[in-house]
Amino acid sequence: MRLTGRLLRRQVPWAAPLYVGAVQLGAYATARLSGPRRRALLRSHSTNVVNLRAGRWGTLVTSAAFVEEPLPLPYGAALLATLATAEARWGTRRAAGVFAAGHIGASLLVYAGLRGRVRTDPPDASARAVDVGASYGFYATLGALAATVPHRGARAVATAGLLAPVLRPVLRPGRTFTDVGHATALVLGMAMGAGGCLPRRGREGQIGDRLVQ
Known part of the structure; x- marks a missing residue:
């Protein structure tokens, strides 16, 4: 009984609501800044070409802590549900690893595709773009959940159902680097899930099944 209670406690996600809540509170605080100060703050934490080419690699981490606007309720709820589900299934460390790998990996791949195509002296709009938010990590986590x-x-339906709407903007003229980043993050997440580095059932659930049997 004591072991079962401990396992149940491990399944309760705590990092996901803490992260989403912190991002939302930070967004409301940032929104109170004047326009120039707010843009300067967001640009300083963006994973854009100017920052990464200048060696500001810390933005690969800090960019996930900022959003341009407070999260709309539907998106915030979807983000929380996705991250909390991943944390409950895989544990906090693995779920955070998937989120971080998707966010950092997609940011670096987008940067690699842009750095030879945009002008940085003087910088054009793409080079200095505000590129912050949780969306790359969100898509990676969603892809990993579908692949596991x-x-x-059901796995085939889930992966196809995610790939179709995310790849559609990438194949159209006028696509943005954010469209490419979302697709990249989703594929990275699916690769992590399909690669066997994540269990298809949570470790705690498997142990709990053995205890019941």
């Missing part, structure tokens, strides 16, 4: 659905048929 236990049932093969």
Whole structure:
């Protein structure tokens, strides 16, 4: 009984609501700044070409702590549900690893594609763009969850259902680097899930099944 209670406590996500709440509170605080100060703050934490080419690699981490506007309720709820589900299934460390790998990996790949195509002296709009937020980590986590659905048929439906709407903007003229980043993060997450580095059932759930049996 004592072991079962400990396992149940481990399944309760705490990092996901803490992160989403902190991002939302930070967004409201940032929104109170004057326009120039707010833009300067967001640009200083953006994973854009100017910052990364200048060696400001810390933005790969800090960019996930800022958003341009407070999260709309539907998006905030979807982000919280996705991250909390991943944390409950895989544990805090693995879930955070997927989020970080998707966020950092997609940011670096987008930077690699942009750095030879945009002008930095003087910088054009793409080079100095505000590129902050949780969306890359969100898409990576969503992709990893889809790729670790236990049932093969449901897994195929889930991955196809995610890929179709995310890849559509990338294939159209006028696509943005953010569109490419979302698709990249989703594929990275699916690769992590399909690669066997994440369980298709949470470790605690497997142990709990053994205890019941």
